[in-house]
Amino acid sequence: MKLSELLSDLNISCPFEDREVTAITDNSSKAGPGCIFICIEGRRFDGHSKAAEVMQAGAAAVVVARDLGLPNQILVENTRSAYTLLCSAFYGHPERKLRLIGITGTNGKTTTSFVIQSALEATGHRTGMIGTVKNILGGGEEIPASLTTPDPSELFALFDRMVKNGCEYCVMEVSSQALDQRRVDGIEFESAIFTNLTQDHLDYHETFDNYKRAKHILFENTKTGIFNIDDEAAEYMMSGTPCRKVTYSVNSDTSDYSAKIVKMTASGVKYELVSNDHIGRVFFPVPGKFSIYNSMSAIICLLELGMDYEETIEAVRNSRGVPGRMEVVPTGTPYTVIIDYAHTPDSLQNAITALREVVQGNIIAVFGCGGDRDRTKRPVMGEIGSDLADTAIITSDNPRSEDPGAIISDILAGVSKRHNAKVIVEPDRTKAIAKAMSVAGEGDVILLAGKGHETYQILSTGKIHYDEREIVSDLLK
Numbered sequence: 001m002k003l004s005e006l007l008s009d010l011n012i013s014c015p016f017e018d019r020e021v022t023a024i025t026d027n028s029s030k031a032g033p034g035c036i037f038i039c040i041e042g043r044r045f046d047g048h049s050k051a052a053e054v055m056q057a058g059a060a061a062v063v064v065a066r067d068l069g070l071p072n073q074i075l076v077e078n079t080r081s082a083y084t085l086l087c088s089a090f091y092g093h094p095e096r097k098l099r100l101i102g103i104t105g106t107n108g109k110t111t112t113s114f115v116i117q118s119a120l121e122a123t124g125h126r127t128g129m130i131g132t133v134k135n136i137l138g139g140g141e142e143i144p145a146s147l148t149t150p151d152p153s154e155l156f157a158l159f160d161r162m163v164k165n166g167c168e169y170c171v172m173e174v175s176s177q178a179l180d181q182r183r184v185d186g187i188e189f190e191s192a193i194f195t196n197l198t199q200d201h202l203d204y205h206e207t208f209d210n211y212k213r214a215k216h217i218l219f220e221n222t223k224t225g226i227f228n229i230d231d232e233a234a235e236y237m238m239s240g241t242p243c244r245k246v247t248y249s250v251n252s253d254t255s256d257y258s259a260k261i262v263k264m265t266a267s268g269v270k271y272e273l274v275s276n277d278h279i280g281r282v283f284f285p286v287p288g289k290f291s292i293y294n295s296m297s298a299i300i301c302l303l304e305l306g307m308d309y310e311e312t313i314e315a316v317r318n319s320r321g322v323p324g325r326m327e328v329v330p331t332g333t334p335y336t337v338i339i340d341y342a343h344t345p346d347s348l349q350n351a352i353t354a355l356r357e358v359v360q361g362n363i364i365a366v367f368g369c370g371g372d373r374d375r376t377k378r379p380v381m382g383e384i385g386s387d388l389a390d391t392a393i394i395t396s397d398n399p400r401s402e403d404p405g406a407i408i409s410d411i412l413a414g415v416s417k418r419h420n421a422k423v424i425v426e427p428d429r430t431k432a433i434a435k436a437m438s439v440a441g442e443g444d445v446i447l448l449a450g451k452g453h454e455t456y457q458i459l460s461t462g463k464i465h466y467d468e469r470e471i472v473s474d475l476l477k
Contacts, residue, residue: 003061006036006089007074009186010082014075019060024086024153033058036074038083041065047079080182087152088186094159095187098128098167101301102174102184104218105195105228107347108294109148109173111286112193114322115298117171119315123307128162130155130172132341133323133453138165149178176214189222191304192243193297197233198346212236219243226300228293229255246304248296250289257300259292266358273299273313280313286326288354324452326351329472334442335361339468341452343370343397345380348449352388361443364436365389365421367450368429369411371402371458378407379414386419389447391439393424395432397450398458429457433468434475448472 004018022034028050031037037054039047039062051062051070061072063086065079076082088095101116103109113131120127129136132148135158146154149172162170174192178184197212216237219225225243227234230251238245249255250262259271259282268285269292284295295316302312329337342351348367355363365385369378385392394411396404404427415423426432436446448468457466 001090003036003072006086009085009089010074010076012074012076014073016061016072016074019072021060021090024083024090026083026151026153028054031057031059034060036061036063036086038063038079038086039065040079040083078182081185084152084182084185084187087156091156091160094156094163095170097163098159098170099190099305100187101169101171101305102189102192102218102222103171103195103297104174104176104179104192104215106198106344107350108195108290108297110341111291111294111322111325112195112298113171113173115284115295115316115319116301118319119298119302119307119312120169120171122315122318123311125169126165126167127169127171128158128165128167130158130170132173137161138167141165147178148173148175149183152183155183174218176211179217180210180214184218184221187221189218191224191226191301192218192222193226193301194219194231194234194237195228195293195297196231196346197237198344216241224304226297226304228297230293246300248293248300250292250296257296259296262292264289264354264357269295278303278309280309282313283317284319285317287358288326288350289357290350290354322453324454326354327452329469331472331476333437333440333476335437335440335444335446337437337446337448337472339448339452341454342367342447342449343452345377345384348381349384349388351447351449352384355445355447356388359443359445361441361445362390363388364391364393364440364444364446366393366395366429366432366436366446366448368395368397368404369407370398370450371400371404371407373400375410378410379412382411382414383416383419384414385411386415386421386423389421391424391436392419392421393426393432393436395425395429396427396457397429398454399460400458401460429466430471430475433471437472437475 001021024036026038026040031054037059039051063074063079063082103112110132117127117129126138128138134145135143219241222243226246229247230249247255248257250259257275260274261272263270270283273280273282284291324341327339331337340351342348455467456463
């Protein structure tokens with residue numbers, strides 16, 4: 001493809017020599033002859049420092065945010081946005097051939113994505129999915145996920161494969177980092193869902209306001225926005241956006257959709273979904289109040305896309321479980337082991353509270369906090385775990401370059417003197433799980449929080465294989 005074709009959407013005024021382009025990348029180590037190299041200025045590395053070297057190696061052009069005096073430099077206002085637009089053009093704008101559904105919020109994105117994807121498939125619509133756990137490309141093709149929302153070169157390659165596999169829809173989790181880094185610039189979403197907003201990713205965004213502003217970007221380029229108005233951030237998310245606004249609530253009658261006659265059991269949640277046009281009885285086979293919100297947002301999204309009411313509710317009833325989201329591990333023991341991705345204060349609170357509503361015995365929570373990430377949430381999680389669980393076993397969770405003991409000390413700072421749980425510290429995660437299993441009795445539930453679908457640990461020495469399902473199985477043996 002010619003450079004001039006790729007630049008047609010960028011409104012470029014600087015002169016350039018038209019050349020054949022073979023690839024687009026922001027990674028200088030992958031920048032070979034014929035490629036366009038995007039100079040991204042990050043927190044630790046500035047791609048502009050490699051521009052001259054890349055051009056000498058035969059690159060077709062470099063996209064820059066400042067004049068470097070290089071031949072075939074394409075000067076743009078924002079190189080991240082240019083990267084997205086160029087990748088879209090390189091793959092022939094595949095996103096325009098799909099009906100895109102975006103989901104953003106702190107919690108609930110993955111479950112909601114899985115429910116929508118499986119329900120669309122069940123009602124005869126081939127649907128791809130991009131998210132935290134895996135990427136579904138249609139026609140039975142699946143690949144592991146790299147990021148919640150991939151960088152542009154991978155994202156548009158995935159869209160392209162979905163189109164070639166005959167997908168009509170794509171459901172995708174849209175992270176705050178992706179929005180802030182302009183990875184979805186120029187993409188129009190058919191529908192977008194706002195689930196909720198609680199503290200997370202402040203290591204990246206630095207302030208909660210920055211985090212909130214990033215989430216807002218999704219609704220600036222979507223046709224229909226679906227908002228959980230029980231969350232106080234919903235009003236901000238709806239403000240100043242051109243999208244058609246649809247609201248849902250468990251607590252209010254002023255929303256477009258509301259949940260009534262709610263019943264929560266160990267097997268799932270039941271409620272009546274009420275709107276001006278419909279009343280339907282919903283069952284969703286995952287316990288916890290958050291499951292009401294997740295299933296509601298999925299059903300409403302499908303209804304607003306024009307799906308049949310009864311078909312949609314039946315498809316959600318039969319939707320598949322999500323790996324690592326309140327996942328029951330087969331043990332054959334008098335106690336139950338559940339794996340959940342809860343790694344934020346809000347998600348840990350939701351998980352324990354959901355179990356408390358249906359568990360007769362004790363709740364033993366095993367949790368930690370990731371290294372090189374938001375430190376301010378550590379004491380908050382310590383407070384929540386020690387207040388809500390009966391036994392809180394504080395351990396390691398992807399410490400990365402940090403000392404696990406130092407992370408645990410940060411968590412313990414939030415454990416109040418009047419905490420309810422018995423608090424145990426065990427930095428070795430396998431030993432912590434073993435301890436939980438050794439103290440669990442009949443009717444108890446062990447909640448392994450933080451890892452979820454992940455099958456690895458990230459240590460200072462690198463990434464190692466670590467699947468908690470295998471750990472539990474080995475310990476039982």
